Amino acid sequence: MALIHPTAVVDPKAQIDSSVAIGAYTVVGPHVRIAAGTTVGPHCVIEGHTTIGRDNRIFQFASLGAVPQDKKYAGEPCELVIGDRNTIREFSTYNIGSPGGGGVTRVGNDNWLMAYVHLAHDCIVGNNTIFANNSQLAGHVEVGDWVILGGFTVVHQFVRIGAHGMTAMCSLLFADQPPFVMSQGQPAQARSMNFEGLRRRGFDPGRIAAVKAMHKALYRDQLTLEQAKARIAELAAQAPAAAPDVALMLSFLGGVDPKRGIVR
Structure with missing residues (x-):
């Protein structure tokens, strides 16, 4: 007392x-x-x-x-x-x-x-x-581990932000943001993956390379979400050390509401 x-x-x-x-x-x-x-x-x-x-x-x-x-x-x-x-x-x-x-x-x-x-x-x-x-x-709203939200970030109801993600200042999220993604804008768009944050958390080069490959499948290769998920699933066999990161991404993408989608 x-x-x-x-x-x-x-x-x-x-x-x-x-x-x-x-x-x-x-x-x-x-x-x-x-x-x-x-x-x-x-x-x-x-x-x-x-x-x-x-x-x-x-x-x-x-x-x-x-x-x-x-x-x-x-x-x-x-x-x-x-x-x-x-x-x-x-x-x-x-x-x-x-x-x-x-x-x-x-x-x-x-x-x-x-x-x-x-x-x-x-x-x-x-x-x-x-x-x-x-x-x-x-x-x-659901926010995963190790996420960093920039100042004045606003997140719409029911949106999810995956682990290790990051938003820039004044970002406005209307769609789910997958793990590892960095977004910016109004509405927010995916800009890159949070590679510097992953390095600071001890991700080795092999795991970071797998995250880069996931980014490529989601955002660079003009794939549908289902096609990207299939491509990402193959990474677990190609880079066994990154299997937990692949599982994290696939689990998140499996819960995406088709009406909301992911940040693009």
Whole structure:
């Protein structure tokens, strides 16, 4: 309790680890759970059925666990679940899920989420992502591991962004972005693959060559999506070390909605 500022309003039903620090004038609701080592800055509001893991740093003026901005929502006990070691910067707004989308908005571990980021209902964010200032996700968006969103990126509802992808500043995504792809524009178009990011994460030249081959099949050889998938599947035998990367790409492409398609 010594780590909770006397002006903070913490509901006695909230489950707060004794090591959690809570700043001045922050409000914490009755269904909130916060694990060890997390710090919450001043003037935050954490409400709803919100679970926050260990060693997160939540900066001032964040709003976590508010009801979704969805007219169909009728007070159901949906959730916001945040993992461990995340940095959540100022004026972020993360909503709980909705009954029509599984009921949970989820953030993984080790994410760096900058100021004014919005996560709408039922968004799923993986691990080790970076969202620059004012990145905005509409409802039901899925973001894979190691994704980097440039500042002011806006993502349409139900769009998916595959692992290791990247967007340039002010990108507007209306279609799924496959793994490894870098996109830019309004609407966003695929520009290249995130080769520098892969090198920084320890991808060897053979795996990077396989990613280049996937890019060629998807974007350079004038193939249909089904033809590109068949070409990409052959890479697993040609470059066994890249088999997990091929499987990641094929799994993602298998879930593409034909009406939405992929960024081109």
